[in-house]
Amino acid sequence: MYAAQKKGADFTVFFFTPMCGNCQMASRLVDMTQNVDNIHTTIAKVDLNYVPEIAQTLEITSVPALVKFKEGNPVDVSYRLHDVTAIFEFLYSE
Template identity: 40%
Template sequence: MFTPFPGDRPEALGTLPHEALVFVHTPLCGTCQLARRMLEVVDAAHTNRLPLYDLDANLAPEAMQSWKIESVPALLYVKNGEIAHVQYRFGDVVDLADAIRQFLER
């Protein structure tokens, strides 16, 4: 399901696969817990395992500042070691699945 993000520095994006998703959260955030469950549902419905990484924002302040993360939860769409898009709104599972599918099909 979720793979721990490799480190706490912004440069770690370069160690991820060609396409990856990074779920940024904090442990006590209720909205983050809901977003995590939505991502788990999308992952379970996906035929291949999603390239999904998990990062606690509290443990990576330098990365949060460098990436200009405005709030949590956030889903980073990473392509070739660069952030292609940041999603802050987690409306429903269908919309989330569509957004992830479109990203992975590009």
Template identity: 35%
Template sequence: MTFQEMIQSEKPVLVDFFATWCGPCKMMAPILDEVKKKVGDNAHIIKIDVDKNPQAAQVYQVSGVPTLILFKQGKVLWRQSGVVPARELERLLQSNA
């Protein structure tokens, strides 16, 4: 499944735009793992390295990392930069599932 196909789906898709050199991005990794365990198959969580995919970062105007964007049926429902607590992400994904 391509990125475009995935964000068009009925399931919410949380995209983490990150960089390997970014400290706060490293803090997000275990948070996203925890959220994935809680929401299971109700949502997709994917990571996009902005250095390897500058085009995707440009399309969604990601200027700082980490930036989290929630998509559903191709629409951006929410976006936030910086480290976001697991509880907030869980609530967000469950309310949009």
């Protein structure tokens, strides 16, 4: 994630914690979006237990969360990861 930020890349990060049941379900939904042939969005998965400072810096208030980065900067966050459609809408929103 840090390398992509330094390069000014566009990417999305899925933040989770392993003991979160909703995170496990959302992780499977994120995986489904990545299996669609025409998806060209890079999504990294990060366990917030290992990087709590990122949660504070990005002001992540709950998990699961998707944070969209444009040119290496965070531009949007979504906590609505209840279905694949909501994830697609977030990934492709401007």
